[in-house]
Amino acid sequence: MAESEKEAALPPKEEFSEWYNDLLWMAEIMDVRYPVKGLYVWYPFGFAIRRNTYNIIREILDNSGHQEALFPLLIPENEFMKEAEHIKGFENEVYWVTHGGKDPLDIPLALRPTSETAIYPMYKMWVRSHADFPIKIYQIVNTFRYETKHTRPLIRLREITSFKEAHTVHATWKDAEAQVKEAVRLYSEIYRRLGVPVLCSRRPDWDKFPGADYTDALDAVMPDGKTLQIGTVHHLGDNFAKTFDIKYEAPDGEQRYAHQTCYGISERSIAATISIHGDDKGLVLPPEIAPVQVVIIPIIFKKGAEEVLAACTDVRERLKKAGMRVEIDASDLRPGAKYYKWEMKGVPLRLEIGPRDLGNNVAVAVRRDTGEKESIPLPTIEAGVSSRFEAIHENLYQKAKTELENHIFDCTELDEVKEKIQEGVATIPWCGKKECGLIMEDRIGAGILGIPWSRKRTGTKNALSAREKPKPVCMLQEHIKFI
Numbered sequence: 001m002a003e004s005e006k007e008a009a010l011p012p013k014e015e016f017s018e019w020y021n022d023l024l025w026m027a028e029i030m031d032v033r034y035p036v037k038g039l040y041v042w043y044p045f046g047f048a049i050r051r052n053t054y055n056i057i058r059e060i061l062d063n064s065g066h067q068e069a070l071f072p073l074l075i076p077e078n079e080f081m082k083e084a085e086h087i088k089g090f091e092n093e094v095y096w097v098t099h100g101g102k103d104p105l106d107i108p109l110a111l112r113p114t115s116e117t118a119i120y121p122m123y124k125m126w127v128r129s130h131a132d133f134p135i136k137i138y139q140i141v142n143t144f145r146y147e148t149k150h151t152r153p154l155i156r157l158r159e160i161t162s163f164k165e166a167h168t169v170h171a172t173w174k175d176a177e178a179q180v181k182e183a184v185r186l187y188s189e190i191y192r193r194l195g196v197p198v199l200c201s202r203r204p205d206w207d208k209f210p211g212a213d214y215t216d217a218l219d220a221v222m223p224d225g226k227t228l229q230i231g232t233v234h235h236l237g238d239n240f241a242k243t244f245d246i247k248y249e250a251p252d253g254e255q256r257y258a259h260q261t262c263y264g265i266s267e268r269s270i271a272a273t274i275s276i277h278g279d280d281k282g283l284v285l286p287p288e289i290a291p292v293q294v295v296i297i298p299i300i301f302k303k304g305a306e307e308v309l310a311a312c313t314d315v316r317e318r319l320k321k322a323g324m325r326v327e328i329d330a331s332d333l334r335p336g337a338k339y340y341k342w343e344m345k346g347v348p349l350r351l352e353i354g355p356r357d358l359g360n361n362v363a364v365a366v367r368r369d370t371g372e373k374e375s376i377p378l379p380t381i382e383a384g385v386s387s388r389f390e391a392i393h394e395n396l397y398q399k400a401k402t403e404l405e406n407h408i409f410d411c412t413e414l415d416e417v418k419e420k421i422q423e424g425v426a427t428i429p430w431c432g433k434k435e436c437g438l439i440m441e442d443r444i445g446a447g448i449l450g451i452p453w454s455r456k457r458t459g460t461k462n463a464l465s466a467r468e469k470p471k472p473v474c475m476l477q478e479h480i481k482f483i
């Protein structure tokens with residue numbers, strides 16, 4: 001792509017859908033021209049964001065007792081068809097491999113839409129005794145879902161390229177319940193590292209994962225006010241254990257069915273991160289996932305060019321030594337074009353070094369998130385950059401949190417809900433009964449997102465007397481979702 005072509009303006013973020021699509025190619029994250037619907041190509045730059053993001057996910061899982069493994073992509077039909085609810089939920093979304101070369105296969109093979117039915121036949125053989133629990137295994141793989149709704153890069157894919165799924169096994173229902181809570185906590189921590197605030201809620205019963213006792217979910221609120229489900233945690237009870245005959249020997253010598261959970265995150269995590277933080281100029285990346293964290297721009301005049309370039313190289317080497325990802329842009333582009341290019345790529349910090357700065361022994365730092373300019377003394381450049389990284393991350397999170405709160409409306413009347421869901425998410429008290437929930441969905445023309453985990457409603461909470469219990473509430477969102 002020619003640089004001049006790339007300098008074509010990004011649509012303003014207010015036109016979110018256009019902005020999102022253009023940003024993906026202008027910042028070189030995904031190429032959407034692959035000739036199969038719902039399948040997209042990661043550019044190297046996008047893939048580097050993916051790698052950094054999944055490093056965080058791996059780190060948090062590995063540090064909380066999970067182990068990474070890898071199961072096959074193909075699932076035999078007879079295993080896939082074992083769990084009735086699960087089949088019902090996925091049968092319209094499965095791709096089937098029916099032939100090997102020209103020969104029809106004896107047993108058709110499903111491309112995993114998720115891996116319960118690949119993993120649990122193995123768990124039947126692996127699980128032996130209560131002493132083995134908890135088993136906490138995850139894999140990061142591609143999964144295939146024949147999505148019929150509008151497909152969108154990173155958001156609704158037919159090949160989910162970065163599906164992180166964890167599958168845990170426990171003795172009791174209560175142990176599995178505790179794991180669900182832990183998983184929501186871990187996912188919130190992952191999103192905190194990405195600077196993305198989340199809404200945690202219990203999905204209504206009619207919207208839970210096929211085969212689960214219940215589903216808890218994390219949602220982000222996108223710039224257009226629509227929610228995006230960016231992680232789910234399922235309590236599977238002993239439903240799959242009964243189907244796949246996963247039993248353990250209890251301390252009293254009895255054989256009992258195990259209890260299980262599973263939880264998943266996909267590249268929607270990246271969609272949310274770039275959508276929430278980005279601006280009219282392009283990506284704004286949290287430093288931890290930015291492929292280039294610092295770009296150094298030498299400000300060169302005829303006189304003193306060599307000194308400036310030598311100083312830039314020195315700064316780059318020192319920052320690299322401190323573990324940072326740094327580039328010098330000594331290309332012939334005019335400064336404006338350089339700024340444009342690196343701003344589009346979301347580089348958190350730009351350092352400009354010219355003869356005058358060298359004279360003052362400083363670099364001029366420009367923050368991508370605020371555009372603020374400050375001088376950082378060269379002798380302590382590592383600490384100066386590192387503290388800016390922390391400030392940038394915190395600012396991104398706080399800004400996103402305010403934005404999230406601005407999109408949540410606590411309501412008491414259905415009419416009010418109807419109005420407010422045009423702009424975001426509405427909460428309203430709900431008795432929790434299915435028939436009332438469905439009536440409410442019908443009257444409002446919106447879907448119930450879930451019962452929030454812990455969010456306190458404004459207004460009503462102060463009106464409650466000390467002895468009164470807060471009423472359960474649900475969150476609603478527009479039916480016609482962006483996702």
Ligand code: A5A
Pocket residue numbers: 113114115116145147154155156157158160165166209229230231232234262263264265266267268
């Ligand atoms: N086995 C469990 C973990 C499972 O499959 N759960 S799930 O169906 O809810 O998917 C986990 C997460 O993957 C979802 O919360 C959503 O964030 C993401 N996801 C689901 N379908 C997707 C799709 N077609 N494209 C991108 N991400 C998707």
